Amino acid sequence: MTATGPGSRSRPRPTWAELPADVRNGIEAALGARVVSARSAPLGLTPGLASRVELDDGRRAFLKAAGAHRGAGAVEKLRHEARVLGVLPGGVPAPRLLGFYDDGRWAALACTDVDGRVPRLPWEHAELDRVLTALAECAAAATPSPLTEPRFVTDWAADLTGWRSLDPDGVAEALPAGLARWAIEHLDDLARLEAGWSVAADGDTLLHGDLRADNILLTADRVYLVDWPSSSVGAPWLDLLFFLPTVTGADLDEIVRHHPLTRDVAPATITATVAAIAGFLVTVGLEPPPWYAPEVRRFQLAEAVTAVRWLRTRCAGPEML
Incomplete structure (x- = not known):
């Protein structure tokens, strides 16, 4: 496809x-x-x-x-x-x-100019594995960061407050009915949970900041990450967590448990960050689209659904609300 x-x-x-x-x-x-x-x-x-x-x-x-x-x-x-x-x-x-x-x-x-192609969607397991390996290699090569600013925790401080600003009507508009009911029932809990995202988010890795399929190019033997205007400095696992809601057809928790960037990160830190990402995607998905990209909100809301489903799964386990 x-x-x-x-x-x-x-x-x-x-x-x-x-x-x-x-x-x-x-x-x-x-x-x-x-x-x-x-x-x-x-x-x-x-x-x-x-x-x-x-x-x-x-x-x-x-x-x-x-x-x-x-x-x-x-x-x-x-x-x-x-x-x-x-x-x-x-x-x-x-x-x-x-x-x-x-x-x-x-x-x-x-x-x-990279003579490559974007990954096929829906994601193929072999291509996803290549990209996940490349993310680990990228984080290792970009640590310590050659730049000290901007800091991720500063750049994203205002954006990762979605659940604290959302009201039930917005949640119901953004999400399928069953998922919306769960989020609305736990809106205060999710707001408290997302507030913990920044505790471990600072770091010394140069992050891409906007990873999704159309910012990735595959050649026969390499994976290239392109378009770096959103880059900042933070914890090495952040790019992976922001990327995963763009992936369908994969067990996101399984990836997190085994990936070298996240396998040693505290589960509570992962859950708080996933909560913040989910809240951001729901919030931004409800905003009017920019004139030059009228379809972007549809894709962001699709990512929001993936992120909230992932969050609900995590909250039903060891990190139960």
Whole structure:
């Protein structure tokens, strides 16, 4: 089955030819070569350009660009991603920065182009195993982090408060009836539970921060993690826990029990973090979608259902509410 994801029905992105001439010239100067062809990746979860380009010196690159008119955060995200890609340790399975352009209004980064494909959905066990192995390798290579900021616990402090802000009507709107009844019955308990997510979340690992199938590329022999604008520094197991609600057809607790990043983490810490992730997904899934990605909330609510089901299972076991 062909993979789909939260950007699969987004509005088309701008193309290379649609960028202002001075921006194109500045990007080429940063790369030290002229763009001779560009093939746009037209769909995605950001409003800027995303294109595979060929340069007149024979190199290929993946180019992202955005102007401040596309949103106040678009340019800053590219700036942050460029900082991250510029210092990634060699063992991190990610593209490498080739050039960066920033004129205050527009920013663009070019990185090595990975000739790979996204995982097939629903997840195939062999591909999921490859990705889970890559996450452990990535965390090991990214520890200690080459950056000290931003801290995950600071970046996410306001977002991981979903159960504390949700009301029963919102829960009922977001979740299937049976799951909604359970969450509403335990809303106060879930709010208290999620409040413990930050106790062990600080750490010294450079985290990707936004792992899902469309940010992963598979080649014949490697797994690459792409798109790093949400990166922060925290505990090494956080990327895995945020990734798992995007996976269907797998025993998530079995993965947590045996994965090297989580097998030694206290079960109470895992449960509190899963509660915080579930509350976040329910909350964000109820927000109006951004204009450039009208389908994204549907995918986030699907992830919310997976996360809340997982949470209910954990709360029925040793971490019973």
